[in-house]
Amino acid sequence: MRLATFQPRLGAHCETSTLRNMLHHAGADISEPMLFGLGQGIDFQYRDAPEPGRAAPMLTGRIGPAALSRNACAALGVELRESRAPDSEAARAEVVKLLEAGHVVGVSVDIFHLDYFSSRTHFASHYIAVYGLGDSLAHVVDTEQQGGAQTLPEESLRRARGSGEGFMPSPNWQMHVERLPARLTGDTDAVLRERIWDAIRDTAERMAGDQGTCRGLGALRRAASEVAGWGDALAAAEETVPGVGRFWRFAGTGGANFRKLYRAFLHEARQRTGDAALDPLVDGFGDVQHQWDEAIDLLMAYRGGDEGRRTLETAARLLHAIAEAEQSLFERLLATATERAGEPV
The missing domain is CATH 3.90.70.10 (Cysteine proteinases)
Structure with a gap:
């Protein structure tokens, strides 16, 4: 069949x-x-x-x-x-x-x-x-x-x-x-315009809030706090650490890939709604995406030794910075979406 x-x-x-x-x-x-x-x-x-x-x-x-x-x-x-x-x-x-x-x-x-x-x-x-x-x-x-x-x-x-x-x-x-x-099926564009702001609001509320240390930005901060010590904490770190970088980049589950998708969603939302308030947020997620790519590059370049330790310390600082940037972006998204959700389309 x-x-x-x-x-x-x-x-x-x-x-x-x-x-x-x-x-x-x-x-x-x-x-x-x-x-x-x-x-x-x-x-x-x-x-x-x-x-x-x-x-x-x-x-x-x-x-x-x-x-x-x-x-x-x-x-x-x-x-x-x-x-x-x-x-x-x-x-x-x-x-x-x-x-x-x-x-x-x-x-x-x-x-x-x-x-x-x-x-x-x-x-x-x-x-x-x-x-x-x-x-x-x-x-x-x-x-x-x-x-x-x-x-x-x-x-x-x-x-x-x-x-x-x-x-x-x-x-x-x-x-x-x-x-x-x-x-x-008859008016797809109208349905999407009606649903966009509710989805943004609900996502931003979750991401800007406290989800503990296993989900959300608390989980990202936890990972950032541990990355610098991976060289000593993980067996076969010279294989394991670059493997995390490859997984994030190529397996579809990585930070940069999903931030890129979310940025593309916000860009399409801007086109469909015509709301210029989304412009700086689209740009902000573009910056975050680039930061994720830099962090992934660092993990993939890890080779152990003193240089590797410095590489992981740099990656950890970058991941902490990403968490702060995402916190700010989602708080701004939440404020904007809360105003827009429920308004006539």
Whole structure:
């Protein structure tokens, strides 16, 4: 079974790409940055390594898996349905049933089992859109970095979906969108304009507030306080520290990638609303994005020794500065959005 009219839409991040493909096939063409913004996707999360000292903590720049899709669909008035099958056979049968009903299906996978992925690391919080499934082959859409539309052995997809290894696994989980509200397909621009300020306000309120030391800017400050000591605290630091930098830059979960998406969302919000109050905030997130890139460059350049220690100290100062800059930006966003939310569009 393969959706004959499906047209892939490529993106930078796995979940927003998957959601965009599901919505586009259902009849609503919404950009990836807009979905990220309406989904309130930006955050910072600190999760302890399973064996502290042997590996770095998991540090991500977004909210939890599937929460973004739930938020975006709620903002758009779209019914998002999720399910988890008891085993691989039932999971496959559910996908076939949904494809036959005309739906693109979003699934969570462990990248280790995807044939087209070069990574040999188990990471189970990755999303792809399935638009075809036959006796031996599966047709999916991944991020642009991973080649977009891909055809892979059905057995590879089965293993990837059923994996219980890696970061936050969700074996045999899937999602799809039901029929879209008529107004969303008939006047998409009006719906988006109405939802933008509420999404900005709710995101900014969360990010400017105190979320403890595992989420938000408190988590970023915690990470910044620890980075300078990673050379001594982490085993095989000359491999582990650059690995964090590569993960942030290329895996889609890094600070710069999501700050870039959020900046693009604010830029599109400025275009749709015509509100010039967003201009300095768009510029501010551009500056933050560059700071994140500088911090990532420093981590990737780490080679140990005295020079490496100084490199990590510089990275730590930069991450502290980023936290302060983001705090200011989200407070300004909150003040502006609180004024705008609820006003006539």
